[in-house]
Amino acid sequence: MPRSVVSIDDLTSDEMEAVFQLADRFLAEMATPDRPYRVQGIAKIANQSILATLFFEASTRTRLSFESAMLRLGGQCISASDPSQTSASKGETIADMVRVVGNYADAIVIRHPLEGAARVAAEYAAVPVINAGDGSHEHPTQTLCDLYTLRAAQAEKGRPRSIHSIKDLNVVVWGDLRHGRTVHSLVYALARLKARIIPRAAPGCELPEHVGSRLKRDYHCIPLTKENVDDGLPPDVDVVYMTPEEPHQLALFDIRMQTQLKGLKTVDALYSTRLQLERLATNYAGEYPAVDSEFLKQKRYREANVMHPLPRVDELSYDIDEDKRSMYFKQAAYGVPVRMALIASLLELHPALAASPVAATGRYPEYRRAGGIECTNDRCVSRAANERRYLAPRFWIVQSGPPILRCVYCDVEQQPGAYGAVPTNKFVADLATWQEVNSEDLIFFAGAAEAAKAGYEPRKRKPRKKDVGGELVAK
Amino acid sequence: MPRSVVSIDDLTSDEMEAVFQLADRFLAEMATPDRPYRVQGIAKIANQSILATLFFEASTRTRLSFESAMLRLGGQCISASDPSQTSASKGETIADMVRVVGNYADAIVIRHPLEGAARVAAEYAAVPVINAGDGSHEHPTQTLCDLYTLRAAQAEKGRPRSIHSIKDLNVVVWGDLRHGRTVHSLVYALARLKARIIPRAAPGCELPEHVGSRLKRDYHCIPLTKENVDDGLPPDVDVVYMTPEEPHQLALFDIRMQTQLKGLKTVDALYSTRLQLERLATNYAGEYPAVDSEFLKQKRYREANVMHPLPRVDELSYDIDEDKRSMYFKQAAYGVPVRMALIASLLELHPALAASPVAATGRYPEYRRAGGIECTNDRCVSRAANERRYLAPRFWIVQSGPPILRCVYCDVEQQPGAYGAVPTNKFVADLATWQEVNSEDLIFFAGAAEAAKAGYEPRKRKPRKKDVGGELVAK
């Protein structure tokens, strides 16, 4: 199977740095003093390879930047950008679509409203798949541009031009942290690179629970709150995520840690985001935080690079467009060389990526079975009527006792309420004992009612000593 | 006028085979063991020629496969794929559109909801036109992919890799035979190649009458029914179309013909199709036949290649995707080399096609006149308000006494109810005598009422002997 980039975790830090060094080279080749992105002498290395861009959600920027990148490499593009005009409107599944389009193109870029859609595409396509945004889930190539911008900003401040310069930066992520997929991919990367994440969510737009959970579980992030910090936590910040050097240092952080927080007095980067109105059920009633020239006069932000994935609405004032701290147009501009480098790497035109992927999230045992528990996220691809024709629910068991299941597609976590053994058709509602069942036979249920509905019966056992009175207990 | 492909009949069998041999070459040049469709060393023979893809109906697959084919040839594409965003929404006619776009491109691919639209496009464009589907009428390039797949399947079974290996195959066409244009082009080709067509329509989705009529008239197909077959007709099949070696053998089939049907006990290919929901006025209430692994266990289908034009909904189960008889993904994949070969041929980059077209359907006398009879098909291009500005009704007179008119654009047939002579302004309602009028003066009407409405009067003649009582009869 070819390498794909569905989550930012599909690239190791070293691979990211290799991609960035290739982007540095492309950028240098393209830039001239007066017209910074005019192609000069780039080898047409893609040699008429074809990139398919399949966009099932509104986009100009992302699609055009991918297409520009492919064309700058000497490649070609085919594109479907109007959901209502595609065969998806005839009921075609993601799996079928990418199996077919994989014959027409050498790589596929997909944007889709269903969370996990890109993962499904990567599993079924014969060619590399790049996730250009799947619902509120992830948007890894935006994060690559963000990290490349942060890396460039550090170089301008005299630090090495390397992804590792991002370590220990204080990064405020601000605005709609709930629906903004760009933020989700970004905080995973920041956690991995050991930057400090300072979330300042608009009311009601906090980081989703599963994102916080993944920060802790996968990157060993420690959420510092007012309770475990004497002082030093900035006003109106409830939590700061920081990552210890090594997972085994985790225990050290159980003490109060004012020392580490001294560094929080200045902000290195302020990442503002648009309210994702299109993902809200109702209008937004809260006050949405805005960055403008007045705001940036605060001492804390004197050296802060202002970033934004664009498009902006009112949360980023036009009065700071000329401010030298404003990086958002550079961030957009870097989209071309960074995506050129990523495409070139995935097409194996450059050896930035290892031949076999490092399955960053593959470190947990997997559970996959139809008929039992399903993902609780109704925007998850595994819940869509069309996709259920072939997709079985699939989870990582990220914690074993009691079990916590993380959906492989959308990352949403849940605790099952019962488990059973398929050959016996019996279930048990006490999760303490689930590891007694062989993994090939194991089936989880949301609860006893769902198990019964699926035709399973409570497991009856001989009364044990503790079952005084001989009553049989359905476990 | 350049060659165009509007109907599958626009290519002779030998031309199809020549196109397929070119596709074989392209396929061999593209394929590598690990990545079967990656371009390797294809000569960029199209040399920056431009293909325009004009899609006035939903599509991903077909449009992208054409564009991929053109790009693989070294050409370029321009594309209009959203009907609501095109100048058609300003009332532009098909004739004007292709006359203009013919200046922008070297060939045009058109998909349009009106039946016969591609024929009009081909008549007015200065460049070759390829029909990518016109309403429920035809979809000849899908049929080319289907035939190429059948041809490849025969080669795998040890028969010659030639279109003529399709002769005598038993092909079940299954599902929505009424609205599915792919089926219509397919059965014409199968009839011409002398395969046996075994239609198994979903209830209410039978082959349209005019398709059956064209099978009989143009390809001399014989519909075998329970009445003229002793036994041997498969259960739940009402009719099988078979084509005699030579038209003059037709008479031989008037006897009961159990011999010929022995071959029907095995099915060589099963062509399943999706219910064309978007062409139904109401929801479909019937039960729609589905192919799944259980179904394929029947002995009759042991060697049957399962085909489907995709996208599928529920009529083709995902549980046979890995079955070696399943050809539908190959069928889709073959779209690129087959379309490459067709485009290269039409652009005269390869001599697969003869310089002057064989007008396969041009074998009947033509009738063309405004003011008289019109096509009865309200989805026919000749009936659309915009197109009537310049299009006159036009028919082939496929039978002379009494006359049957087949619309040149959409193939729907009808019997006129009256005829007249333009200079005399008289009409006659008895069709037995229509050939008395010179073809330059002839005008047909749906009936006497329509003739009167058009300002024609009944022709009065001197009383003849049989007109006892001297009464004048309006014929």
Add this chain to the structure above:
Amino acid sequence: MPRSVVSIDDLTSDEMEAVFQLADRFLAEMATPDRPYRVQGIAKIANQSILATLFFEASTRTRLSFESAMLRLGGQCISASDPSQTSASKGETIADMVRVVGNYADAIVIRHPLEGAARVAAEYAAVPVINAGDGSHEHPTQTLCDLYTLRAAQAEKGRPRSIHSIKDLNVVVWGDLRHGRTVHSLVYALARLKARIIPRAAPGCELPEHVGSRLKRDYHCIPLTKENVDDGLPPDVDVVYMTPEEPHQLALFDIRMQTQLKGLKTVDALYSTRLQLERLATNYAGEYPAVDSEFLKQKRYREANVMHPLPRVDELSYDIDEDKRSMYFKQAAYGVPVRMALIASLLELHPALAASPVAATGRYPEYRRAGGIECTNDRCVSRAANERRYLAPRFWIVQSGPPILRCVYCDVEQQPGAYGAVPTNKFVADLATWQEVNSEDLIFFAGAAEAAKAGYEPRKRKPRKKDVGGELVAK
């Protein structure tokens, strides 16, 4: 800042001729006797440069002809053609959009429903911008095709193949002169080139007032009406615009001028246009003038070239398509070489354009200020909620006493009703004295009420002699 073409006035006449000579060369290289627009040996001079086509309104023709032109030059295209699928639907402004897309492409073609949108795009993009139609405002590249067609028609009539052959031609512009942006750009060019403009508007579709005003102000056009012409004005023509050789000859035209009108007895070109239904609030009730073979039998039109920007509806009959005077399909065909030449010039692949633009409309003093008077045109880009985040109202002061303001974006003119001085917070409602205020301090208001609403107070002055009774007057 790079050269852009937003108004036809952004090119001098000599530059237009240079572009046309380049188009002549491209046309000669492309044409072969049998297939006039097939590419033969054009140097691929664009060398993989990228053109972005951003279309926020329906189009096939214009977008495809730009894309074809860029591909014929050896360039590439990226395209966003569905407004509802772009990030504009997320509230992105024009300024942000072009600043971002300017990183992806080497030139931008934009079509937008807001009048003046292309001007804003040109001001913010780092690459050349071409206006492909902004509301009812301008469509300069259509005008280039029109002029190129007129120039070719003159060459066929034996006059020099030069834009200056357009001088003194009698051009009837016919139909919807109000909403048709192509007509607006065309009449500006005709006035500049000193052709005579004979408007024959459909009832209610007369040239907008500001177009007539610009004809008089910017090109010194003289409107000849029945009142100042003894006879000679064609029947049913109310006004003819003619441009004197030199502006200082203006006075000469104050006499009755039957001599000059003798030339009006024949029409050199008849420019018909479609009713722009999509820009009308209600259905059109009037009778719309149509050109057909009967009409063209009039002696006056014997040599008239019939032109039309297409698409047509009923105003141009199909029965003149074969008439040798009909030029509209040539006009469409010329779109490719003319746009090739324009793109090549703007990308500086050819020296047709001067390095620094001649700001044809920059000859008036500029007024730009937020908080005061705004454009009265509610389809003007400066009035759009999104764009107001960064755009201040901006006007040319085209007349000084009393002042007339022409919107820099949409050309609509108005008279302010009051003026003030920003530092004093005082306003005066008598415009006679507005030049007393320094231009840096000047603020105009629609009227006294608006000034008061903006927090300004009437300026009080000491009573002057004429103020008998000592009453203080708010000026």
